Amino acid sequence: MTVRVTLIAPSTNEALREVRFDDQSPLDPAGFTRAEAVADTLAPGVHVYSSPSPRCHETAQALGLDAETLTDLAGCDMGRWRGRTLDAVAALEGEAVALWLSDPTAAPHGGESVRELRVRVGAWLDGLWSQAGRILAVVEPDVIRAAVLHALGAPDEAFWRLDVRPLTATELSGRAQRWNALCGRPLGPQTTETPSVPR
Template sequence: MTVRVTFISPAIGAALRGARFEDGEPLDAVGRGRAEAAAGSVRADGTVAVSPTARCRETAEALGLTVTTAPGLAGWSMGRWHGLALDEVAAAEPEAVGHWLADPDAAPHGGESLTALCARVAGWLTGLPDGPVLAVAEPELVRAAVVHALGVPAQAFWRIDVPPLTATELTGRSGRWNLRCGRPLT
């Protein structure tokens, strides 16, 4: 049997709109309205896993999903950069940001490196049961899953866009995944 994972990226919130690292903020009114408008467009006929971030939990609830928090889908740990805007960090620590963007093993913020994030998400994928899985997860987790599924270098992470309220589907099994990305929820 195979696994079919459908990742749903959360609706937009203030952090995403302001290009800030995850800050625990809930959805804003626009994001909540868009998620509520998409309710009924997602079938949850298997395992449902939701990132513990507020945006993901609230998106899942607005979509009408029963929320089961999956700690393995926690957002990317940005250490001391948590809640800060990328522009703000780049102005204060330009070398650190450059190193972070160039080296997947770098974690100048004191949090999780890109390599560690990709490994964590790969481990989560590997441990999934056969059958359908619906996961509401932050865009960076979806990007890390795509990197793992395609077997591409971690640097490819920076070249993948995951818009709000879209579905990215992986089917197969660890070692051989097929990818379908960017299906909007309507």
């Protein structure tokens, strides 16, 4: 059985524009409008999920999706850095930021490390092998990065080398415990296609 998972990055909000560690802020009006504009272009999903954050939940709503919220798909817990801009944190804790960006096991903010995020998201992804039907999930960009690393068996250090843009789809398809990835397609009619799986 082939498993097909489409991971959708949320639309824009104030935290994204300000390069601020997400503070649970909602979509901005323009972000909601952008998501509504591509709502009719998604192939239907049998199972539909969302990260718990307001921007993911509201993106799912704007896309016309009735998504189940999963804590396993929450964005990385940024501890005391939540709600602060990267520049502000770097000005006060430059060494801690450098460590966080270079060591996937580090969590100087007191929250979750990149490695811990990858393990959590990877466990969710591995649990999908028994599910039939297309799976859609509106999730935070860091969740998408973690899922791609896990699916491809890439090193944790590659986490920061993956760009995830708003309202793009990353498609994972696989069978026999092997995944293929199609990354970063803008939402639109072309996202109804899925990558072929070697037989």
